[in-house]
Amino acid sequence: GEDNPPGTQSGVPPPPCLPDEPPPLPDTSDDSDYSGESVPAAPAMPQIERMRQMPEIPKHFRPVRVSKPIRTKNEAKEPDPYYNIRMGSASFEGLPSHVNPYVVMWINFRWKHKEFQGSKVVWPTKRKTVQARWETSRALYKVPKxxxxxxxxxxxxxxEARNEKNDELIGSCEKSLEELKMNTRTRTTLEMRGYSKNPRLKGFITLERVRIAPTLKRVYFIRHGQSEWNRAKEGKHYVQMLKQIDHPLTGKGRKQAETLAMEVEQAKMEMERLRDEKESKNPTSDVAVRKLHLEGFLNANAIYCSPLTRAVQTACIGLAGHPMITKGNVKIQLYSDFREKRNFGSRDTTSKSSGRFIIARTRRKLIKLYPEIHPSNERFNRLVKRVDQGDSTDxxxxxxxxxxxxIETRIKRALLHLRYAPNENIIVVGHSHFLRxxxxxxxxxxxxERNPELAKELVSSKLDHCVVASTVIDFGIDESTAPKVEDFRFLFKSGRLLQDKKKGSVQLSKCDVMQKVTWEEFHAEMLKLCEDDVELAYGKQVSDTVKIENKTRRLMETGFI
Incomplete structure (x- = not known):
């Protein structure tokens, strides 16, 4: 009835009466530096300001998430426990400069003649852009009717950190929950706040409501093919590695990606054969388990990829014949949180391209990778046409x-992205250290307990190039439950783990013979490269070299120089 709070049914004792000042809910932001303080008041938009001052929703209002969100036609329809909101983009017209936007969202509602504010959800900061894209979902718990x-x-x-109390409020808007239609993206105009004196300035935001995400998912991790950085490391040409950024695939990496494409074709034929076998009908048999993993891989209707060139090239070549790309119109969506971990001096994790320029760079590198094919061949356009820029516009x-x-915060964001993606089978093309x-x-x-030796190897080793690792991840009932990997296996015979050679050579190396360089040569090269990095990101030059000298001396102590 109307007197029942959300998450309860008729006949079930109602929760205690609402207090005058209900206890606040814990914050559900995706970053650990989120302050959780209230948004500062502003003179415009009095209705939104009144909503900001509402008390937070009591804890007993939060409903329990259903354990099986995907329903068949014969099952009774249960109410969804929360809104799965996908934030698309935020665009601004006429701003005097690029901004670092982030989004804070919550739900306000009335119950028993009182108004309440739901817990806040935060979409992370995008740097120096006026066309920010997130393309990721978060959960906002439901309210009555x-x-x-x-x-x-x-x-x-x-x-450096978000702080709603001190950060400038660019714009605000409100939207009725009844207007949120399933799988329908809506574009809403922002009421510009900090720049309201200029009537020419405009802001827009796009979002949509997507279906509830399943709690148990199969995620297929693929490492990129061999890059020029990997080849230089094998030959210990350290100075050569530092002269470039965002290294593309080598000829060997191209062959590895093409081998992956052949394995996808073989998986299609094997799937046709397994459908006719009697053993596949026994759910406990090895054949049935194999069929289940293959079927999930071939039916993966979400493909995420790191925006670094070598990963995008691998996805374009290796997954070119994937049935969901050729027939299902699924695109390879770039997601920046799946990029490689950045270590000191690792130039392969730095880029100069954002948005559509990533796709243009990938096309140029693919043309260079296939010199036997004319650059005007339509094949290159078909390969990059399947790539969507995703959130990599900043x-x-x-x-x-x-x-x-x-890195822990970034892994947490990546897992949140996988958690609320409304897909049961997902492919991720990424990098060795981040995936490990x-x-x-x-x-x-x-x-x-089941696989003690494999568990140790997964911590100390990394995936081989273009290997497909099939995992089963249980995301639990809500964000308070940490995601857990319940299964790990290689999908094809070529799958294997490699011992991390870096740990043997990080002592630099008293046991290995390395090609050393002089201190002056390395210092001059690092100074130039670090200045380029800082100028590219922040628009200013580096004035002192103390930090670079200290880092260089640390490398000298380990024997690197």
């Missing part, structure tokens, strides 16, 4: 080595 408003604030991050790369906290941290750091206790 869709009787509420979605409140959206867009801030401009000023410092300065998405790092210019300095990532700290442990930064994501998989090796989230294995369940039961998986470690």
């Amino acid at each position: 869709d009787s509420g408003f979605l409140v959206i604030d867009v801030f401009n991050q000023a410092g 300065i998405w790369w790092n210019t300095e080595a990532e700290t442990k906290k930064q 941290l994501l998989v090796g750091g989230n294995m369940s206790a039961s998986f470690r």
